[in-house]
Amino acid sequence: MNTSKLYLTLALIALALMGAAMACNFNIAVNGPPSAEAPAANPNETSSVETLPPPTEAQQPTDTPQPKIYQAAIYPSGSGNIPECPGGKIQWGQPAMALFYIHTSAPPRPDLFLTYSSTSAGSQTWEENLLYQGTLPGDIQVYSMYLYPWYQAMLDSQGGTAPQQAQIRIHDLHTLTGDAGAPYESNLSMLPPLTVCSNAPSSESLSVDFDMPTDLKVLQIMLRYDSARPQGTFEATICNTGGRSVLQPFQVDFEVNGSQTSVSVTQPVLPGLCVDAYAPESDFSTFGITSAGQSVAVTARVLPPDEGDPNGNNEQSETLVVEQLSLTPTSEALSNYRQCMNADGLHVYCATELGGAPLAEQDEIAKQHGSLIGVAPRQFENLASFTVAMLSACEPEVRTTLNTSPLPRYPFYLATFPPDTYPPGATTDSGGTIRAITEGDLGYLGSEWVGPALGHCSDVLYAHESTHAMSPGFPSSTLEEGLATWVSEKIVSQYVLRSPDECTADGIHQENPAYGDSMNYPYFPLTQGHDGAANYLSERVPDFDASMLGSLVYDIGYCFWDNIAQAHGEQAVQQIVQRTREYLQQNPNACPALLPDIIAPVIGEEDYSLFLERFGISPEHSICDIL
16 A cells, blocks of 8 residues: 555554443443553553654654554443452453554455454464444544454463453554555554553543544434333433544433433443433433323434534434333233243243343343334343344345335344353344344444444344345245345445355355455255255365355355346346245245246246256245255
C-alpha cells in the first residue's frame, strides 16, 4: 500500500461479550503501564496509556499525521462481581474479544493477522485473523479478534484453574499473503501489555478520539419484560456511531402518554458500541398503561444532544403496541414446554415452546420490537438487545430477497447449557429460534454492535436463521440449508468481508483470502443419501473425510440456488420458494416432484440437464428424495 496516502489510527480494546456491559453502570479493567517487563497489577492504583511526545518534522513526513494508539480493557462480569488483582480469579471466557479501530480510506482487508503473547506463558505466541466488522462514519474500520484459544491455553497451563492475573503483549500486525503496507506493521510497540484482571477504571484508558464528533444515536426503542417483575417497561438502545468515546454521563428521557421519566447512563460508550437504558423503577403503569393492547407513542431522547445533533438521531419516536402488560407463557405453551423438558430435559432444546415469553425459573429477560423478540438469561440480557437489533436489520432484507411477507412473530432464545453437554447449534422451527450461549462465542456476539448500530445486517447467523423462519420449510436439508446460506451470504457480504463459495461449472470453489489458499470439491449426487454422497466424494477428493459432508451440504445447497440465480435471475429463486410455500400449504406433508411440480413452472423444462448432471436430480425425484 502507499503509506503516504494511508492514515492509520489503531485502537485495541479487549472486550467481553458485555454480560453486564449493557447495564447502565459496570466495572472495567484498565491497561497496565507500558514497559518491557509487565509488573503485577496493583488493585489500588490506576494507570493510563503513556502520552507520546509530538513528532518533529524530521521524524515523519509533513503529509502523514502521527498515529494515535489507545488501549482499554473492559471487564464486565455476568454476576456483577469483578475480582481484584491479584487477590481474585479471572472469570474465564471474559473478555473474549479484542477490537481494533483502523482509520483509513483504503479498502478493508480480509488478511490481517495479529501476533501476541502472554507475559505468563514464556515464549509461546498466538496468531489470529482480524475479522472486519464494518466501517463507522469517517472511514473508521472496525476489526475483531477471537481470543478464546489464548484463554484456553492459559487455563490448561494452570491445570484447569484460572490464573489470578494474565497479560497480553502485542507483537505485530501483518498478513500471511505478504501484501500489507508499512503502516499496518508499525506503532504496535507503543501498546502497553494488556492486564485482564483489574478493578479500577480510568477514563483516560478508555479515551478514543479520532478528532471526529461524538454521535449518540437512539437505535431502537423496545418493550422490556423481566420474568421477575409483574409488568414490563420501555427501554432504548443508544449507540455511539461517532469517532470519539463518550466518557461523561448522559441522560435518556422517555416520554409516553404525556408522562416522562429519565435515566442516567454512567457507562463509557466507545465508538461502534451500544448501551441499553431503562428506568428500573418504572413499568407500564408509570406511563398510564393499564390494559393490554394499547398503542402508544414513545419518544426516547439523549440529553444533552450532540453539539446541535447534526445527524438528527439523538431522539427517536415510535408507536409501539403493548400487546401484554406481562409477557408470560400461556397455559398451553407452558404445558408443551413441560412435556418437552420431560423428554429432552434441557431448556436449550425446549425454549421455543414458550412462544417468546421469558421464564421466571430461568431468570430470563425478554426484549421486544414489533414481531421480533429476543430472550436471554439475566446475566446475558445484552444478547437479547443485540438479537433484536440484528433481527431488525436482517428481517427486512431477508424478506426483500425472498419477496415474502413479514414475520407475524419471531422469538429468538439464547440459552445456556450444562457444562458436560455438547452445545447444540442454532435451531429454527415454527416456534422460533434457539441458540446455545457458549463460552467461545460470547465475545463474538458482543463485538459486532457496529453492524446493527449502523442498521446493517452484518451477522451471517442471524440472516441465516431469519431465512429459515421465512422459508417454506423444505423437507430436504440441502435445499433448506442451501437457501439460508445463499440468502445470508448475499445480504451480509454487502457490509462485511465474506468469501462465499464460487459455484463453477465443475463444482464448488472455496477461497480463503486470509491464508491465500483454496479448496475445490466436485458437485455430488443429492439423491443417493448420505452414504452415497460420501462414497462419491471419497473416490474423487484426496483425503476426504465423511465427517466433512455435513458442512458440504450447506455448500452444495448454496450452489443449487446460485446455479438457478445465475441462469435465470434471482427472481427465479423467489418464485420457486413462493411456489413451494403455496404447494405445501395446500398439501401439507406432501412430497411433490421437485423438477416438474416446483421448478419447471418457473424456469421451464429445458434446463433439466443442469440438475441431472450436477446434482443427480431427475424428473421422477420428489422433494423428499433430496439429501
